[in-house]
Amino acid sequence: MQAFTTVTAIAVPIDMVNVDTDQIIPVRFLPRPRTDPDYKTFLFHDLRLDKDGKERPDFVMNRKPYRSGQIIVADENWGCGSSREGAVWTLVANGIRAVIAPSFGDIHFNNAMKNGMLPVRLSKQDCATLRKQLNDKPGAEITIDLAAQTVTGPDGKSYGFEMDPFAKYRMLNGLDDIDVTMEYEKEFEAFEQRYKKDATWLFAE
Amino acid sequence: MAGPQTMFDKIWNRHVIVQRDDGMCLMYVDRHLLHDGSFHAFTQIRRENRGLRRPKQTFATPDHYTPTTVQRSIDAIEDPKLHEKVAALDQNTREFGVRQFGIDDPNNGIVHVVGPEQGITQPGIFLVCGDSHTSTHGALGAIACGIGASEVAHVMATQCLWQRKPKTMRINIGGKLGFGVTGKDVVLATIGQISTAGGVGHAIEYAGPVIRALTMEGRLTISNMTIEAGSRIGVMAPDDKTIDYVHGRPFAPKGAEWDKAVAYWRTLPSDDGAVFDKEVEVDGSAITPMVTWGNSPEDVIKVTDTVPDPERVANTERRESMRRALDYMGLKPGMPISEVTVDRVFIGSCTNSRIEDLRLAASVVKGRKAVVTAMVSPGSAQVKAAAEAEGLDKIFTDAGFEWRFAGCSMCAGMNGDVLSTGQRSASTSNRNFRGRQGPGTRTHLVSPAMAAAAAVTGKFTDVRRLMEGK
Numbered sequence: 001m002q003a004f005t006t007v008t009a010i011a012v013p014i015d016m017v018n019v020d021t022d023q024i025i026p027v028r029f030l031p032r033p034r035t036d037p038d039y040k041t042f043l044f045h046d047l048r049l050d051k052d053g054k055e056r057p058d059f060v061m062n063r064k065p066y067r068s069g070q071i072i073v074a075d076e077n078w079g080c081g082s083s084r085e086g087a088v089w090t091l092v093a094n095g096i097r098a099v100i101a102p103s104f105g106d107i108h109f110n111n112a113m114k115n116g117m118l119p120v121r122l123s124k125q126d127c128a129t130l131r132k133q134l135n136d137k138p139g140a141e142i143t144i145d146l147a148a149q150t151v152t153g154p155d156g157k158s159y160g161f162e163m164d165p166f167a168k169y170r171m172l173n174g175l176d177d178i179d180v181t182m183e184y185e186k187e188f189e190a191f192e193q194r195y196k197k198d199a200t201w202l203f204a205e
Numbered sequence: 206m207a208g209p210q211t212m213f214d215k216i217w218n219r220h221v222i223v224q225r226d227d228g229m230c231l232m233y234v235d236r237h238l239l240h241d242g243s244f245h246a247f248t249q250i251r252r253e254n255r256g257l258r259r260p261k262q263t264f265a266t267p268d269h270y271t272p273t274t275v276q277r278s279i280d281a282i283e284d285p286k287l288h289e290k291v292a293a294l295d296q297n298t299r300e301f302g303v304r305q306f307g308i309d310d311p312n313n314g315i316v317h318v319v320g321p322e323q324g325i326t327q328p329g330i331f332l333v334c335g336d337s338h339t340s341t342h343g344a345l346g347a348i349a350c351g352i353g354a355s356e357v358a359h360v361m362a363t364q365c366l367w368q369r370k371p372k373t374m375r376i377n378i379g380g381k382l383g384f385g386v387t388g389k390d391v392v393l394a395t396i397g398q399i400s401t402a403g404g405v406g407h408a409i410e411y412a413g414p415v416i417r418a419l420t421m422e423g424r425l426t427i428s429n430m431t432i433e434a435g436s437r438i439g440v441m442a443p444d445d446k447t448i449d450y451v452h453g454r455p456f457a458p459k460g461a462e463w464d465k466a467v468a469y470w471r472t473l474p475s476d477d478g479a480v481f482d483k484e485v486e487v488d489g490s491a492i493t494p495m496v497t498w499g500n501s502p503e504d505v506i507k508v509t510d511t512v513p514d515p516e517r518v519a520n521t522e523r524r525e526s527m528r529r530a531l532d533y534m535g536l537k538p539g540m541p542i543s544e545v546t547v548d549r550v551f552i553g554s555c556t557n558s559r560i561e562d563l564r565l566a567a568s569v570v571k572g573r574k575a576v577v578t579a580m581v582s583p584g585s586a587q588v589k590a591a592a593e594a595e596g597l598d599k600i601f602t603d604a605g606f607e608w609r610f611a612g613c614s615m616c617a618g619m620n621g622d623v624l625s626t627g628q629r630s631a632s633t634s635n636r637n638f639r640g641r642q643g644p645g646t647r648t649h650l651v652s653p654a655m656a657a658a659a660a661v662t663g664k665f666t667d668v669r670r671l672m673e674g675k
Contacts, residue, residue: 017526018401018501022638027618031286032268034245046640051626075522077297079400080435081638085245085354103405106437109338117438164369165227171289175354178255179578181363184223184231191222191233200332201458201466202235 002116003174004146007097009070011142011154012060014129019074019082021108023047034086040093042086065139073130073142074101074113079108079119087113098144100151102127109126113167114172119160120151131152147173163177209476212374212442213408216348218333222365222614232368234262236325237360238334239303240316241267242619243289244336246357247297258364260302263327263469267308269619273582273609277309287620300496310454314611314649317341317555321425322587324454325465327567328443328470333486336653338555338635340431344424345451346443346473347609348408351432352584371438372482374407375475378492380416387565389633389652391415391556392430393495404436406482410475415489419630421450423560429556430635433502442474449600496665497637497650506542508655508667511623514538526665533639534647535629543665545649548628550579550660551642552653554607554616557633558584562593564651567600569657569671579660580607582614582622587601606660631659 029042044068048059055062061069072091078101079087088111091099099119111121122130133154135142140154151159168179196203210218223231239246243265250257257263267284270290277283279295281286291308298305305314306319313319317338320326328346333339335357342349352366360366376399378391396403410433416424423440431439441447448467452455458466460464493507504527506513515538531538536545552558552566563583581601589611592598598608615622616634623643624630630648633656634641637648651659658668 011225015525017522020501020638022636022641024463026644030242030619032274033248041207044655046644051645060313063323077405077435080401081432081636083335083351083353088353105435106405107351107353108433111355114353114355115452139359160369165226166229166367174658177359177367178253178362181231181365181367184276185232187223188233195233199235201462202327204458204462 001114001174001176002099003059004118004171006117006143006145007070008141008143009097009137010065010068011071011073011130011134012066012069013134014060014072014074017076018080019078020103021079021084021087022081024079024087025084030084031112035091039090043090046173058061062187063138070095071096071142071144072099073127074099075127076102076124078104080105083107085111088117089114092117100127100130114177115169116143116171117136118146122151122159122161126159209478210481211375211410211475211479211481211563212346212424212473213348213410213438213440216329216331217370219329226491228369230368230370232331232366234333234360234364234366235262235330238320238325238331238339239263239294239331240334240336241263241294241356242291243269243335243641244293244297245354245358246361249358250361254635255362256363257301257361263303263361264292264320265298265303266306266313266316266319267294269613271308271610271612271623272620273612273614277313277586277610279308284621296457299461311586312588314587315555315558315613316557317429318584318588319657321345322454324451324457327457329452330446331545333366338429338430340439341425341438341555343431343440344428345437345447346440348438348440348609350437351515358466364642371408372435373402374485375410375412375481375482375546376485376487377413378411378487378489379455381418382415382489382492383446384490385494385654385672386388387652387654388419388426390492390495391489392427393497393502393505393650394492396430396434396502397495398487399434399485401433401501401503402435404431404434407436407583408440409434410437410481410568411439413489416441417444420561421446426556428609430502434633443470453531494652494655494668496655497528498534498536498542498641500533500637501530502529502635502637502650508543508665510542512536512538512540512542514575538593543667545570546629547577547649547659549630550575550577550582551615551630551632551634552654553582553584553614554634555584555613556616557653558582558588560588560591562633563588564595566653566657567597569654569668570604570606570661571600573604573661575605575660576663579605580609582609585611604661615642631656632666653671
């Protein structure tokens, strides 16, 4: 996966709570493989386009400076609902590198990190401040420095964020999870041997 | 010796292979469930030239893409997109040596119905599946959680999963449920109380007299919608009902192994004095049949209530989101929800498609006629057969309902079962998101009893009135 170090990019304010993964990618696109060249077009499909397939000018990601945004600043409970990883794949296909929100759906949060898209938790107030700045000055940029664990807003103000050290290490280095886990081979074998003797009923033929 | 422990702690600790200094735990996965949406992970495993580490601990059943209208065979699926997905699971499970309950298998069904039904889900295990409603299995006293496609591939290749231990939250549901009130109403009322973000970062334990009094079916419905409360995990202490439920199922322990398993399961309930990070009290006696009005499961009211008025809400963000939801749903503030008319009724999904759900709905439907298009999709081939043996299918079809085959059907809307644009449904499923049952469709979440009432009256009639009238 793509490593995440420092990203400076136009940020898009999305002023909605509970943006569920059904909105991010409607279910009818889920049968498609993630390598589908059209994956990009699935993002927020039914919010972005009207029923004739024309762009809705009022949807923020259709507006000029935001179209090339690579960071989203959202509100509470971003990515709640279905476990579909397609929600992350279509964000990534659109060049989104990070989402900043007060809270995330737990599964979506994990899915994001598996794909090099950084989920950043800032307070509700700080997210509201950033969204206001982005709304006031469309095209304004935000910088996220993962090593330093800071977000720097358009006004130059910096905010620290919490980050799981293990996830941080993997994202900074773009490491694949399975390979990391394989390093614990001995521990796995020892655990399983012991566990099989204890929970025998789970391993009966 | 550790102090009093929660059930969640006991099960969690037993499955930790490695705990890193930074708190990340490598967890051993006892059971991994797959479905026909798991094809991304198979593609990844094949591309990376990996195998399945413990195929015997892995089980699969197609459900998301299975049509509910045609006979049960892969060849009978006409839609090429659906055919491809169901055939792919069949092919993948053969290639990697995984036990599949295929579309033509008498044990096929929705993965979260099949797991408990087959005795694959057992107390005390760590179970994962690439579907957010995996929380369902927690009703048996297992830690069960939904994971994404990358994590599915990880579990396939390693039989373990990196997790950070969540905080714990106990939701105590006190009192006694009133007449006509079901597990579905309990979970909707609970989400209405704590919000859809209320459980984020927490593992929930449901406790209290209401949970103890519920059947396994009612409990499964509550654990199922844990994800709608923002939490991936919703456990309940195993008791005699749980143990009786598991006993004798095809993949349940047998003989001396059974006794050993039960002895362990008895140790699982949270110890007296166990401390939870958060405690919530829900008054079960105050719960009535519930109906959602908006686009989030937290947008829920009693059937006796009126549609809420955004102008009375102080929080500007909430007011705005309520306005948007009412506009999408085509509702006006102040109208009694019981007067809202519906176009379609769906009874099914991993939330409410078990035999008790169908019995309850049939008891309301019996002797009445559906006045709108209504369908029932049993949760599994087993549930379907059991319902037919009791004559429930006849009650539904006599009333004009469609009696379908098993699958996720109109809950996920992936198999062709969708509403037409603008249609309003009374649905026993779990999500009322915009467009969930098809673009531009309007979903109201209700219990099977309320869905049956909507079918025979054409609106969100308080089912208690119909039940009293019998």
